[in-house]
Amino acid sequence: MVAKKSAACRADIPPMLSQEQRDALVYTPQCRQRWGERQIKGAASLLKAEDVEEFLKEFAWLKETELALQCLFDGEFDVPKAVGLLHAARRERYKARRGQDKRLASEVFKDALAIHGKKFHLVKQALGAKVITREVVSKYYMWKRTDDFKMWWRHQKEKKTRKTKKEAERLRQWTDESDPETEASVVYHNRHCELCATGGSLLCCDGCPRAYHISCAQPPITKLNKDEDYFCSHCQDEFGGPIPKLVPSDESDHCMVYFPSLGVPRSLIESMTDASSYEEEDEQEDYSDDENENDGSCESSDDSDSDDNASKCR
Secondary structure, three states, rough: OHHHHHHOOOOOOOOOOHHHHHHHHHHOOOOOOOOOOOOOOOOOOOHHHHHHHHHHHHOOOOHHOOOOOOOOOOOOOOHHHHHHHHHHHHHHOOOHHHHHHHOHHHHHHHHHHHOOOHHHHHHHHHHHOOOOOHHHHHHHHHHHOOHHHHHHHHHHHHHHHHHHHHHHHHHHHHHHHHHHHHHHOOOOOOOOOOOOOOOOOOEOOOOOOEEEEEOOOOOOOOOOOOOOOOOOOHHHHHHHOOOEEEEEEOOOOOOOEEEEOOOHHHHHHHHHOOEEEOOOHHHHHHHHHHHHHHHHHHHHHHHHHHHHHHHHEE
């Protein structure tokens, strides 16, 4: 199966020429003269430069100067014969263009490019046996200069982005189904600004369900660092500082977690954790000293603890 797949991805290598074909190529002219001065017996006299310029102005269309000169040379500088050759060349060119457009249908060509990209030999196989790789390459780079290609390329990028988002959403939902606490934290934050009660792009607090517009946040935000957690003024009052204190984790001695606050679910507290014991050794020591000093005060009754918590929530 792997061998067949790899063989399909390779370009076809033409067979080697036989000795007779090589000998024929040796005696075959390698070039063809398309324009120049030549004097043939019995032919009309060569045209002057002014006559050639007049012929081009009268019979040659835009971007047909080279073709008109070739027809004039092949017609031995006979103007009526050159005009007939020019019309015949135009018909051949239109016929070839119609045949190429028929073989390289626009929608099929775009679908093949979306699948194989710039692997033109695979695009050729998808378009059919009558198409040659040279036509595929020529059509691609001519089409690349148009506005249609820019729109198609933008559409392909949008499709790829949507596909990536769908896969990420599917993985997130699969994770949420196995962890009910994670599902609760996804819809934990409010969808409207706490100050103006409108939706939009909101900055979510990492300590409570509140969310704010950047222009509505208090105190005003002058610089927002995406790597740092944001805590609203209510959480800062609850923490007694700009960020909550860090305490050793119950699951690992090498990790630090934020000190749990009232009204914050455990899943959100775990998502807030982003520190190491090496970076926060000083804060850990300060917190342990505070615990040793407050051992006597922590032995109060349950009623006094509930009263203190109620006073903090106010």
